[in-house]
Amino acid sequence: MDYSKLVDHDLHIHTYLSGCSDDPEQNPxxxxxxxxxxxxxxxxxADHYWDETVSEPWLPYIDHGNExxxxxxxxxxxxxxxxxxxCETELSKEMVLGLHPDNYDKFDFIIxxxxxxxxxxxxxxxxxxxxxxxxxxxxxRLDGVLDMDLPFHKVGIAHLACNLLAPGVNYPAEVDHKEHLRVLDLIPDAAYREVYSKMARRGVGFEINFPYFGYYEKDELERVLRIHRIAKDCGCKFYFGSDAHHPDKLDTAKANFTAxxxxxxxxxxxxxRPFGDK
Ligand SMILES: [Zn+2]
Ligand SMILES: [Zn+2]
Known part of the structure; x- marks a missing residue:
């Protein structure tokens, strides 16, 4: 099996417009x-986005609106x-989504x-x-999104195993490499099964994003793979998303996705397959 054949897309790419990229090299x-x-x-x-017709954005998103x-x-x-x-929109702790239904049609894909x-x-x-x-x-938060009235056929849930889950005591200077694994470990299989089965029923995309070669101990990689195996078993559909903010991440993405x-x-x-064909 040539697994690289599945890697024919990347649906989570930031451009220089995202404040955290701000890199002229990261252009279309x-x-x-x-x-x-x-x-x-x-x-x-997938530039960061807060639809100002929903509400005033949180301060760092003030310049990430429709224009x-x-x-x-x-x-x-x-x-x-x-x-x-x-776009990659946001979800507040009050479960307000930064995208108004009137603007769903503006986007081919919503993260x-x-x-x-x-x-x-x-x-x-x-x-x-x-x-x-x-x-x-x-x-x-995942369960709440799945209860919203969204065009799930073109919605992806981003980086479900990412280290932003628990950025660690030194954040923002340093994102903790380990603590997010403890968050994932705390959730029992049955809880993952329930919410991932709901993802499968809704027909939403499950993003594959984690750094396969960035986990240094076998045990760490297994802990991240665990949740993806459960998702696969529940019938979730996966897409690849590099979440690249700079070209160096683009250049390593295919090898990571293939692994x-x-x-x-x-x-x-x-x-x-949000765009119909293969
Ligand atoms: Zn993100
Ligand atoms: Zn992103």
Whole structure:
């Protein structure tokens, strides 16, 4: 089985418009070149976004509204690659989603990060901020999104195993490498099964994003793979998302995705295909 064949897309790519990229090299032509060089057929922008028609954004998102988002358009296309327009919106701790239903049609693909638990106090109450609380929020935020009236056929849930779940005591200087694994460990299989089965029923995408080669001990990698194996078993459909903010991450993405596809023994039937064709 050539697992690299499944890696024909990357649906979570930031451009220079995202404040945390702010890198002129991370421009649409460079991103298109990445897709061409790696044989990808579908790529999608995922700049950070808060729809100001929902409410006033949290302060760091003040300049991530509709006008800014559209500045990247029109996106360059090529014969082999379709370049889609998307967003990575936000979810507050009050479960307000930063995207108004009137604007669903603006985007080809919508990414919702339920695991942005580094944003205190926006997503987590600093007074109730324990690892146990973060494990509860992992489930309840995901479950709450699945109860919303969303166009799930074009929605992806971002980085469900990311280290932003528990950024550690030195954040923002340093994102803790280990603590997010403890959050994932605290959640029993049955709780994952319940919420991942709901993801499968809704037909939402499960993003594959973690750094396969960034876990140094075998035990760590197994702990991250565990939740993905449960998701696969529950019938979740997966898509790849590099969450690249700079070109160096684009350049290593395909090898990372391929290694994960092999470790999870993924097949075409496990893939999320929001754009219809393969
Ligand atoms: Zn994110
Ligand atoms: Zn992102």
């Amino acid at each position: 032509l460079r991103i298109l070149r990445y897709a061409e060089e790696n044989g990808l057929r579908h790529i999608c922008t 800014r988002q559209a500045r990247i358009l029109p996106l360059p296309q090529s014969e082999n690659v379709t370049f889609h327009f998307g 919702i990060p339920t695991t942005h638990l580094h944003f205190m106090p926006f997503t987590v109450d600093p007074k109730d901020n324990s690892t146990e609380r973060r494990a509860e929020l992992y489930i309840s 994960i596809a092999e470790a999870l023994d993924l097949f075409e039937e496990n893939m999320f």
